[in-house]
Amino acid sequence: MFIVRRPHVRLSAIATAVLALEAAGCGCPDAKSEATEEFEGVVKGPDLKNAREDGETDAERCEAACRVVAGEELDDVETCEAVGPADDPERPWAEGVAEITVTCTATYTAYQFCTGRRPQGHKEADIAVQSRADWFAVHAHLERAAVTAFRELAEWLTGRGAPAGLVGRCRDAAADEVRHADALEALALRDGAEVPSPRADPPTGDVFAVACHNAVEGCVSEAFAAVVAAHQAAHARSLELRALFTRIAADELRHGQLAWDLHAWLWDRLTPAQQTAVAELQARALFDLPGNSRRAAAATPRELGWPGPDHAARMAELFARRLRDAAGLAA
Template sequence: MSRRRQLRRTLSRLLLLAPVTTLGAGCDYTGCDGKNTHQETFVIADLRSSDGGTPPAGASCEELCATVGGSAPCSLVRSDGGVTADQVKCEVSYLCEGRRPEGLCSDGAVAGQVPMLGALFAKMAHLEAASVPAFERLAEELAAHGAPHRLVRAARRAAREEVRHARAMQSLAARHGAPMPEVSVAPFTARSLEALALENAVEGCVRETFGALLAGWQARRAGDVAVREALATIAPDELRHAELSWAIHAWALDRLAPEARARVEEAQREAWLALERESAESRLPEHVAREAGLPAPDVALQLVRELARSLAAGGTARA
């Protein structure tokens, strides 16, 4: 079976799980400071414990944040200037995927207090926008290393598509009160074929492939119809980008020395494990995840593991 057919079959099978109730997950980032969190304020009276009751009087901010999937650092807030705290500020984390360029130094965070859903879409817009220079550079490097013209053309097409994706996510962010974050990428320098292959194995074969699955999931599960419509358009493009990543992977590995090939394959295995950890640790309040259509952490972890297992099993598949 070809890699393309295997990838499409795997994603189609995993998307059948989409009716599972969604509870968490969001947008990952690894840049100059490694942050992938957002501070959100919650009204204490609206919080509910796991049994459906209200948190006990005198609960700490850590206990209150746990009811919404948040964590420390946290703080209690007196919004009306009274003596009793009526709000709690918690830190929540995101998980969303896509191809990140080497040298990405912006984290997609928005300044000031914005709704969490807006902050989530702003991070997604930032990641889509960062994918534009990533694919532009990839096209240039593929051409420089003598890759087939079809791969170069596909990378250039992907860059154009990411412009459209960024605009769609920017529109969703603005709809929920968040501005478009600035994208900052350090100047590119020439790289070896091994360096190209290593980045592609991690950012393309792992993170972009999972990103394609997430896009399809959101297109089916988002409570916000605007999100479903936007992701329904984006998901097919992201699937093609994942297919491109695996085609580049096969082409590059055939041209690397055995030692370099082993390093690339090991980096890819480590990337799957890192994605497992991020999926399991990601948390978002239920209403945010529901509107965005993102899977619960345990479901996201299941998806990552099954995706990795299925694609590893087809390691000898043709591109």
């Protein structure tokens, strides 16, 4: 079941909680992509019992166990192998087996996480991050795309008679994104990388499409980007980068709060069925956030101050849990 109440979220409190824990120790069609990955892990306890009972055949049991190991909502399990304990590896599904090891290949729909807000219809740049220069190029590209996103949003809100405060905050956010894009582009160029210009299909103007897009790109991706930027502000290796990410973190936190305030305004303009669909989409993006953050962290040079993969996933899990609680979303 998903929320039926109007969401009200104070993002700064959630971001502070996530960062305090750290210190102690985007559906929207354009935010999705198909991915295939190999997963491997141990399944035991209630998860193993459920997998054993969920399937009528060993293949179905293995698929259920694969979904546990993946921790993602899988579209299709292509290959799957389950191995029992050392003394009886061939019979993983026998009664009394306490734990099994599962190796599987599966496809899933990834809601991509980026450090900014993509506009509707954004076309992903084809850059593999293999160096600090690549990372700056990708993120300068995304920050530039976010300029378009906020300008389109300001224009759309104006046409809908939205409160001047919301429109003004979108215009201010666009100006912030220009500064972010300029700063990261300068770093990319200094490191010898080229920054591809953003490309996007025209936006869809109906309120449901805008609400879907904002619920994922703004309320999840951009909001968590604020948390990651704060981590970078504290952990990037150079003083220059720490200063830059300190400014970006403060801006992105405002943008994330803007997304949630916009979400509440849009919520009142949706039908109950649309509200449910938007909530489901947002819950899915939050579910995928830890895995996406882990992959993004693995591809980010450590000197830029990102948390390591496991750490990024834990931060994302906590962030998602807090947001679910605040917004009344089901896990």
